[in-house]
Amino acid sequence: MTNDLARWQFATTSIYHFLFVPVTIGLAFLVAVLQSAWHRNGKPEYRRLTRFFGTLLLINVAVGVVTGLVQEFEFGMNWSSYSRFVGDVFGGPLAMEGLAAFFLESTFLGLWVFGWERLPKRVHLACIWLVAIGSMLSALFIMAANSWMQHPVGYTLNHAGQPQLNNIGALFTNPTFLWGYVHVLLASLVTGSLVMLAVSAWYLRKRQEVETFRHSASLSLAVLIPTIVLALFVGSELGVVEAKYQPMKIAAAEAQWSTCQPCSFSLFQIGGGNNDQTPSQIIEVPHVLSLLATNSWNGQVIGLNQLQAEYSAKYGPGNYVPDVFIQYWSMRVMAYLAALVLLFALWGAWLLHRGKLEHSKWFLRISVWAVLTPFLMNTAGWMLTENGRQPWIVQGLMKTANANSPSVSSTDIWISLLVFVAIYAALGAADLALMLRYSRKGLAEEDGTGGEARTSAEGGGAMPALTY
Amino acid sequence: MHLHTVWFVIIAVVWVGFFVLEGFDFGVGVLHTIVGKTETGRRVALNTIGPFWDGNEVWLVVAGAGMFAAFPAWYATMFSALYLALLLILMALIARGVAFEFRGKSENPRWRNTWTWSTTLGSLFIPLLLGVGLGDLLVGLPVNSSHDYTGNFFDLLTPYGLWTGLTILGLCLLHGSTFLMLKTTDDVRRRARAASRPLGWIAVALVLGFVIWTRVVVGHTQVPGPVEVLALIAVIFAARLARSDHHEGLAFAASATAIAATIGSIFIDLYPNVMVSSTSTAFNLTVNNAASGSYALTVMTVVAVVCFPVVLIYQGWSFHVFRARVQAPPEQPEQPSTSAAS
Numbered sequence: 001m002t003n004d005l006a007r008w009q010f011a012t013t014s015i016y017h018f019l020f021v022p023v024t025i026g027l028a029f030l031v032a033v034l035q036s037a038w039h040r041n042g043k044p045e046y047r048r049l050t051r052f053f054g055t056l057l058l059i060n061v062a063v064g065v066v067t068g069l070v071q072e073f074e075f076g077m078n079w080s081s082y083s084r085f086v087g088d089v090f091g092g093p094l095a096m097e098g099l100a101a102f103f104l105e106s107t108f109l110g111l112w113v114f115g116w117e118r119l120p121k122r123v124h125l126a127c128i129w130l131v132a133i134g135s136m137l138s139a140l141f142i143m144a145a146n147s148w149m150q151h152p153v154g155y156t157l158n159h160a161g162q163p164q165l166n167n168i169g170a171l172f173t174n175p176t177f178l179w180g181y182v183h184v185l186l187a188s189l190v191t192g193s194l195v196m197l198a199v200s201a202w203y204l205r206k207r208q209e210v211e212t213f214r215h216s217a218s219l220s221l222a223v224l225i226p227t228i229v230l231a232l233f234v235g236s237e238l239g240v241v242e243a244k245y246q247p248m249k250i251a252a253a254e255a256q257w258s259t260c261q262p263c264s265f266s267l268f269q270i271g272g273g274n275n276d277q278t279p280s281q282i283i284e285v286p287h288v289l290s291l292l293a294t295n296s297w298n299g300q301v302i303g304l305n306q307l308q309a310e311y312s313a314k315y316g317p318g319n320y321v322p323d324v325f326i327q328y329w330s331m332r333v334m335a336y337l338a339a340l341v342l343l344f345a346l347w348g349a350w351l352l353h354r355g356k357l358e359h360s361k362w363f364l365r366i367s368v369w370a371v372l373t374p375f376l377m378n379t380a381g382w383m384l385t386e387n388g389r390q391p392w393i394v395q396g397l398m399k400t401a402n403a404n405s406p407s408v409s410s411t412d413i414w415i416s417l418l419v420f421v422a423i424y425a426a427l428g429a430a431d432l433a434l435m436l437r438y439s440r441k442g443l444a445e446e447d448g449t450g451g452e453a454r455t456s457a458e459g460g461g462a463m464p465a466l467t468y
Numbered sequence: 469m470h471l472h473t474v475w476f477v478i479i480a481v482v483w484v485g486f487f488v489l490e491g492f493d494f495g496v497g498v499l500h501t502i503v504g505k506t507e508t509g510r511r512v513a514l515n516t517i518g519p520f521w522d523g524n525e526v527w528l529v530v531a532g533a534g535m536f537a538a539f540p541a542w543y544a545t546m547f548s549a550l551y552l553a554l555l556l557i558l559m560a561l562i563a564r565g566v567a568f569e570f571r572g573k574s575e576n577p578r579w580r581n582t583w584t585w586s587t588t589l590g591s592l593f594i595p596l597l598l599g600v601g602l603g604d605l606l607v608g609l610p611v612n613s614s615h616d617y618t619g620n621f622f623d624l625l626t627p628y629g630l631w632t633g634l635t636i637l638g639l640c641l642l643h644g645s646t647f648l649m650l651k652t653t654d655d656v657r658r659r660a661r662a663a664s665r666p667l668g669w670i671a672v673a674l675v676l677g678f679v680i681w682t683r684v685v686v687g688h689t690q691v692p693g694p695v696e697v698l699a700l701i702a703v704i705f706a707a708r709l710a711r712s713d714h715h716e717g718l719a720f721a722a723s724a725t726a727i728a729a730t731i732g733s734i735f736i737d738l739y740p741n742v743m744v745s746s747t748s749t750a751f752n753l754t755v756n757n758a759a760s761g762s763y764a765l766t767v768m769t770v771v772a773v774v775c776f777p778v779v780l781i782y783q784g785w786s787f788h789v790f791r792a793r794v795q796a797p798p799e800q801p802e803q804p805s806t807s808a809a810s
Contacts, residue, residue: 062569065522066562072532073554076547083547084615087540088760092768095537098530099775103783106526110519111786118789164761405548407617416555423562430566434573466796468514468572 005413006078006404020064026192027057028132045212048443059434082403089165097141105134147177151245179238186231191374196220201367204358221348243293249388251304252327261300263289273325322390330383471765472755475538480735484728486527493517495644497591503659508796515794516651541758542742549617564590595640596633603632608746635674642671643723650716653795668707675703699729
């Protein structure tokens with residue numbers, strides 16, 4: 001009971017946190033590109049776009065940062081047994097994240113926000129790039145830590161049976177990490193570009209500032225097309241890696257109870273969540289699962305029943321099969337939406353090529369709503385990854401059931417769960433209200449020369465306008 | 469020096485750095501309605517910490533993550549013991565963190581008022597509660613042989629812990645007022661100076677009480693250590709210097725020293741324990757029984773040695789860039805951050 005509550009609380013807060021993280025990573029990169037464009041060509045519309053999307057970025061960063069603090073504390077609060085057991089290995093990347101990434105991101109964000117009229121242009125541009133790099137580095141360390149939970153490497157067990165780090169390099173060359181990290185970066189760029197596209201499309205459809213928002217729409221499509229293609233490719237390679245190290249995860253994602261060779265891919269089925277259930281309405285495509293899970297036409301995928309028997313023999317009696325329903329559907333929500341986004345992006349590319357982007361009413365209308373897809377895909381992706389690891393908290397080393405804090409009661413967790421849900425709901429409402437308000441408020445009027453002229457017009461040492 | 473001890477020192481230094489830096493922005497957060505009687509005055513006060521607070525807060529993240537990496541048992545026991553207290557701290561951190569960013573983004577008075585309160589209460593409760601937590605490490609909490617906390621929420625509110633919390637809060641307020649004196653002009657600066665007078669003497673009284681009480685808690689010697697004496701001297705200097713506007717830089721340096729010495733003294737008195745068990749001294753968490761293995765500590769030491777100097781350089785540079793006093797532009801005193809589209 002306490003353990004389930006701790007899981008609910010952690011899942012709720014981390015899913016919520018990850019709504020904001022990819023927007024931050026993606027938009028920081030895109031804003032840096034916009035500012036670089038302004039730096040090169042000096043056109044005032046790029047400066048206006050930089051400031052406009054910069055404001056949207058900042059609203060998201062605020063929520064991303066504070067919800068990230070919760071995650072950092074929760075390992076110790078909710079999962080003290082886990083923290084004590086794995087801190088030797090797992091704590092390292094978290095501390096590195098603070099030292100090497102979070103300091104960088106936060107300090108240079110402050111410099112960027114307040115430095116518009118104070119820093120030389122080139123230095124100011126470097127600040128936003130350092131913010132973008134900082135946010136990507138931050139994800140790097142977090143993914144190294146998370147990947148270790150999926151596929152622990154670089155450790156030995158000490159006399160007390162606790163993992164102790166003995167090869168830090170292994171954490172950063174872990175195949176689960178390499179593929180997983182790139183996948184997260186690509187997903188973040190997809191998210192950022194779909195957010196930018198949605199806002200730009202809204203203006204294009206209202207025929208406001210068409211010249212300006214055509215630039216941001218083109219940029220977002222230029223980023224979206226390669227990143228969605230690569231995200232699909234890298235995601236499927238990640239599946240192959242996981243099929244090797246966490247076969248349960250992939251078998252459950254396919255509701256594959258018995259071993260098969262070659263294996264068909266189930267496009268759609270109802271039921272089959274339990275072993276004794278016969279799924280109905282199956283649409284299958286021959287050989288595709290073999291291809292996806294093993295990269296070979298006739299590859300073998302070991303079924304859940306056989307894996308369960310192997311695990312029971314190896315680790316003792318228990319249920320080692322993750323929730324098949326969640327696995328099956330989170331996999332499909334993620335992959336099917338990604339395929340739709342890919343088609344949509346290609347449509348956009350074609351329109352762009354023909355110079356018709358701002359005239360296609362339907363494309364613009366769909367663009368606005370397409371902003372929901374990355375959030376669904378990201379959440380589904382994490383459900384697939386984290387639920388698929390169950391019942392383990394660290395694959396093969398520690399079970400989630402043994403990981404929570406013995407000193408924390410279910411009442412404590414109920415309180416924290418309700419408090420977080422209430423605060424996060426309020427934050428979400430405030431964030432959404434501000435995002436919509438600033439998205440609709442339009443571009444700020446600019447003098448076009450970018451600050452310097454304005455400062456000198458006010459007389460040498462005049463103070464810039466208050467930022468906060 | 470053994471790596472355990474090196475890491476204990478690093479973590480102590482990070483906590484010191486956190487309070488020296490974020491201490492003044494906690495103070496500014498609480499005082500911004502007191503020094504700013506107009507909306508412009510409040511915004512000026514908040515803008516003094518605008519470029520810094522987020523970077524300052526990372527010191528707390530690094531303190532927590534550093535404890536996790538170097539002393540997993542300490543992190544695990546302390547964070548699960550302080551469960552509900554940390555929940556309150558997180559609520560305050562959330563409320564305050566988004567308040568800075570959200571407040572200026574709408575002119576609606578109710579909206580602004582909400583975030584003003586978030587800022588004030590958040591900035592008040594975070595140093596108070598963190599101070600309670602740090603005091604508890606030294607005075608001891610009921611922790612059993614398997615290093616699990618056996619008390620409830622109210623057992624966290626030890627009298628000594630509460631006094632430590634009040635002391636740290638008092639120092640943050642003084643530190644905030646000396647920072648505001650240094651960074652503002654005219655009316656806001658005058659009000660900051662007026663506020664620093666009572667705040668100075670309250671802080672002196674709190675630190676004096678803290679030093680005496682700590683002697684009682686620690687027990688084995690009745691003579692305060694040099695760092696505690698330094699804290700006392702520094703806070704007296706800060707209180708005296710804050711009364712005039714000719715020594716603002718020195719007053720700020722003194723309040724920074726007072727806060728650094730106070731936090732530092734807690735860790736000095738704590739060593740070699742990292743968390744005292746009030747159940748039995750045999751169950752104390754120490755630098756030995758709570759630490760990670762030597763390989764992990766070596767790796768982390770290398771990372772810290774490489775990263776910290778770089779962080780200090782760019783954070784220092786950021787303070788240099790924004791060294792000017794903050795004041796509202798005369799033409800448009802109520803101009804919001806992003807000018808409205810026409």
